[in-house]
Amino acid sequence: MDKEASKSKIIIFGGSGYLGTYMVKASIKLGHQTFVYARPITPQSSPHKIRLHNEFRSLGVTVVEGELDEHEKMVAILRRVDIVISSLPFPQVPDQIHIIEAIKVAGNIKRFLPSEFGVEEDRLSFLPPFEACLDKKRKIRRAVEAYGIPYTYVSANCFGAYFVNFLLRPHEEHEDITVYGSGEAKVPFTCEEDIAEYTIQVANDSRTCNRIVFYRMAKNVLSQIELISLWEKKTGRIFKRTHVPEEELVKLTENLPFPDNVRASLIHSIFVKGDLNYDIGENELETSRLYPDHKYTTMDQLLDIFLIDPPKPAVAAF
Numbered sequence: 038m039d040k041e042a043s044k045s046k047i048i049i050f051g052g053s054g055y056l057g058t059y060m061v062k063a064s065i066k067l068g069h070q071t072f073v074y075a076r077p078i079t080p081q082s083s084p085h086k087i088r089l090h091n092e093f094r095s096l097g098v099t100v101v102e103g104e105l106d107e108h109e110k111m112v113a114i115l116r117r118v119d120i121v122i123s124s125l126p127f128p129q130v131p132d133q134i135h136i137i138e139a140i141k142v143a144g145n146i147k148r149f150l151p152s153e154f155g156v157e158e159d160r161l162s163f164l165p166p167f168e169a170c171l172d173k174k175r176k177i178r179r180a181v182e183a184y185g186i187p188y189t190y191v192s193a194n195c196f197g198a199y200f201v202n203f204l205l206r207p208h209e210e211h212e213d214i215t216v217y218g219s220g221e222a223k224v225p226f227t228c229e230e231d232i233a234e235y236t237i238q239v240a241n242d243s244r245t246c247n248r249i250v251f252y253r254m255a256k257n258v259l260s261q262i263e264l265i266s267l268w269e270k271k272t273g274r275i276f277k278r279t280h281v282p283e284e285e286l287v288k289l290t291e292n293l294p295f296p297d298n299v300r301a302s303l304i305h306s307i308f309v310k311g312d313l314n315y316d317i318g319e320n321e322l323e324t325s326r327l328y329p330d331h332k333y334t335t336m337d338q339l340l341d342i343f344l345i346d347p348p349k350p351a352v353a354a355f
Contacts, residue, residue: 045147045241046118048072050105050125050136052098053089056154056196056229057124063233065096069241072118074111077102105132111139115146120240123152130173134180141184148240149188151177154232157192157249161312164290167302189245191236193252194313197228197339198348204261205268207343213277217286217304220261220278222311227252228334235324235331242327250322256335261308264336271340283309 047064051057052073064071073093078086090100103110115121121140123133133151140146151174156163158171159178181188201207205214227235235252239245259267269275286309289301306312317323325333342348 044068044070045120046070046072047120047122047237047240048074048101048114048118050074050121050123050133051129051152052093052124053086054124054126055199056232058089059229059233060122060124060236061093061098062096063230063237065098067234067237069237070099071097072099072101072114074101074103074114076104105129105135108135108139108142111136112142115139115143119145119147120150121146121148122150122236122240124154125152127152127170130177133177137177137180137184137186140186147187148246149181149186150191150236150240151181151188153191154193154196154236156194156306156313157190157251159190159249160315161306163306163312164287164302166290166295166298167306170299187246189239189247190249191232191239191252192249193227193232193235194225195227195307196232197226197257197334197336198343199229200226201264201336201339201343202348204264205343207268211276213279214265216261216265216278216280218280218283218309220265220280220308222308223258223260223314224307224311225253225313226257226259226336227254228257228336228339231331231333235328235333238328238331239324244327245322248322250324250327251317252324253317254325254333254335256337257333258314259336267337267340271344 047069049057049060049064052061053075061071061073075090078090093100101114121136123136125133130152140149153174158174162168163171178190232252239250265276265278283305286301286305290298290305293301
């Protein structure tokens with residue numbers, strides 16, 4: 038990482054969302070002047086959002102309340118920062134065009150990271166429901182490139198805590214666990230805190246400009262069966278494993294309404310086909326190689342956290 042770029046002014050869109058909250062706290066932890074652009078607080082705002090904004094301000098974050106279509110307001114705040122990170126949830130992915138247009142007018146942004154953080158959409162193709170969603174992300178990428186904006190695209194793969202909640206259901210009393218397909222497909226997981234800290238480093242690293250960065254740590258590439266076995270060992274329990282065959286998942290992608298059909302398509306790709314378990318070449322960028330000194334959380338360590346103080350389930354933006 039360039040020493041002169043080690044401390045930047047970073048603005049995060051979607052900073053009060055699931056992954057965005059991690060991003061804000063990572064930016065502060067790593068010593069950057071941090072801004073959040075968020076929808077205004079209204080009488081209808083949740084108490085959680087109000088508390089979160091107050092917490093951000095107490096930590097020294099500059100919270101700017103505004104809408105994505107307030108072009109002049111966005112241009113003005115972007116001229117005060119160096120780096121733009123978007124962690125907007127999926128329904129707002131197309132709205133990032135407003136951020137791109139404001140970045141172009143501001144003219145000073147050194148790096149833009151659009152809301153990615155999941156699968157690498159330019160490398161893979163999926164069943165139609167999920168493919169349609171990813172096509173919206175591809176359009177944002179092409180717009181960034183057409184405007185000539187310096188970018189970094191992040192493929193963090195599967196969010197660790199999110200998928201522990203989804204696959205193992207640690208907050209529920211149950212005797213069974215659903216296994217998709219054979220459960221043997223290898224899947225790369227990244228814990229949310231590491232996604233955030235790696236992303237802040239990536240955003241400030243000259244090596245990652247106009248590149249795709251993959252988050253794939255060797256100890257966190259596990260099959261669903263391996264994850265269940267780890268959980269059984271830690272809890273001292275044996276769960277009944279109910280397998281969902283591939284053909285059933287495919288039918289669900291065809292028959293379920295949105296967004297359930299997208300979820301079924303995602304599960305099919307990741308946990309049945311193993312589409313995320315591809316090779317990363319020597320000339321491609323992977324975070325554990327870029328930042329070997331970063332002590333990332335392994336899935337084994339994350340399961341220990343769930344035993345002691347389990348993070349509550351949340352909606353993630355994929």
